[in-house]
Amino acid sequence: MSIYTSISSVSxxxxxxxxxxxxxxxxxxxxxxxxxxxSLFFGVTFGDAIFNSVKGKTKRIxxxxxxxxxxxxxxxxxxRLSMSIIAIIATVGWTLSLREILRIYSLSYILxxxxxxxxxxxxxQYIGYLNVMGILVFPMFxxxxxxxxxxxxxxxxxxxAMTGLFLAGIKSYLIITLVVGFFVYSQIAPKIKFRxxxxxxxAGIAFFVFYTNIIDKYSVVNFGGSNFPEFLSIFQRPYLYIxxxxxxxxxxxxxxxxxxxxxxxxxxxxxxxxxxxLGLTDKEQFEPLEGVQISSYGAxxxxxxxxxxxxIDLGVVGCVFTFLFLGLICGYLYKxxxxxRKPNMIFVSALLMYVMFISFLNYYLNFKILFLCIVTYGxxxxxxxxxxKKRRRIIYRRKTTNESxxxxxxxxxxxx
Numbered sequence: 001m002s003i004y005t006s007i008s009s010v011s012x013x014x015x016x017x018x019x020x021x022x023x024x025x026x027x028x029x030x031x032x033x034x035x036x037x038x039s040l041f042f043g044v045t046f047g048d049a050i051f052n053s054v055k056g057k058t059k060r061i062x063x064x065x066x067x068x069x070x071x072x073x074x075x076x077x078x079x080r081l082s083m084s085i086i087a088i089i090a091t092v093g094w095t096l097s098l099r100e101i102l103r104i105y106s107l108s109y110i111l112x113x114x115x116x117x118x119x120x121x122x123x124x125q126y127i128g129y130l131n132v133m134g135i136l137v138f139p140m141f142x143x144x145x146x147x148x149x150x151x152x153x154x155x156x157x158x159x160x161a162m163t164g165l166f167l168a169g170i171k172s173y174l175i176i177t178l179v180v181g182f183f184v185y186s187q188i189a190p191k192i193k194f195r196x197x198x199x200x201x202x203a204g205i206a207f208f209v210f211y212t213n214i215i216d217k218y219s220v221v222n223f224g225g226s227n228f229p230e231f232l233s234i235f236q237r238p239y240l241y242i243x244x245x246x247x248x249x250x251x252x253x254x255x256x257x258x259x260x261x262x263x264x265x266x267x268x269x270x271x272x273x274x275x276x277x278l279g280l281t282d283k284e285q286f287e288p289l290e291g292v293q294i295s296s297y298g299a300x301x302x303x304x305x306x307x308x309x310x311x312i313d314l315g316v317v318g319c320v321f322t323f324l325f326l327g328l329i330c331g332y333l334y335k336x337x338x339x340x341r342k343p344n345m346i347f348v349s350a351l352l353m354y355v356m357f358i359s360f361l362n363y364y365l366n367f368k369i370l371f372l373c374i375v376t377y378g379x380x381x382x383x384x385x386x387x388x389k390k391r392r393r394i395i396y397r398r399k400t401t402n403e404s405x406x407x408x409x410x411x412x413x414x415x416x
Contacts, residue, residue: 004356011360015243019227022247036307039320043327051335076148083140087157093130094164117169134161135177142181183350223299244301247294249308266313270367306359344380
């Protein structure tokens, strides 16, 4: 709730500063933002109430310091093994894709123009999801680094995953992994240190500048009608990303045409994607939204903020129910992660926090986020089951060995 309110409000206030000569922001945009915040608040309240009614009577198991330490070590081992497995799968994915690309284009051709990384189509159909799994590696590394010592293998896993995400040519992948890693840290740290927030902000700006100059170097960075001082002109494009969604939402709301081919095109896209595998619908294909011009000087964008896309897609009533549902889910899972501190709940909750964080840009509860939630939960559960089974086998062997030794000692004393 606080993430969505603070991020959206700051983004809208920056937009109202109008440093890129946007078109006027309609009053309905402000009204719908307020309505979405109220709906999200009631959703979070319902989620808390459901959690208290279902889990409130369950008492937390009290553990002494030694047991608590062993439990943390066990959780770190589970997360570390899961991180290694996911890093290997992601590396296999981007390696196979890169091998196919190098059959067509030489390495010297790619290095000669680094912007080609955006167009070489590393994220091939189906196999590209293996590389997407690499987004989970850095958040798991943050968990292990906070709970235990950093190992060389951990750093290798992060480097391999980051390489794949960089070669994908999609900057949102790198942003997701960094921000989700911070949200994981915010849940496991007793107190968030302000220097880490500054470090994250600095890393985000540095990454954006680096990516714009090395990979996305042919994109427009200086816009006509800009009110930026000359020495701050490098921030024009980040400003467009952060604030442009509100201006495009205002333009799209005033237009009379239909932007989406059918209801639920954005909000229900992950559901259509899932049931399309069963052949029950042909609505699985989601294409990027059409862009609109938001400035008389030519600046434009194709994102409409989370509330904007929900409203344009489903109308006022659908927008209200969408935010009620999001608040209910996020509130319930966040309370669950805070109460039990289970790694799978922490990572899933962090992914949903990212959906709220990126609300100034678009509606990001898509199939990719659901896929990452399922992979996170599934892999951690599978590794936990494997570890517990192995542990039970060791305990059984020790017990059997001790019983055998006791039996033979008794037989020995009986014979004597």
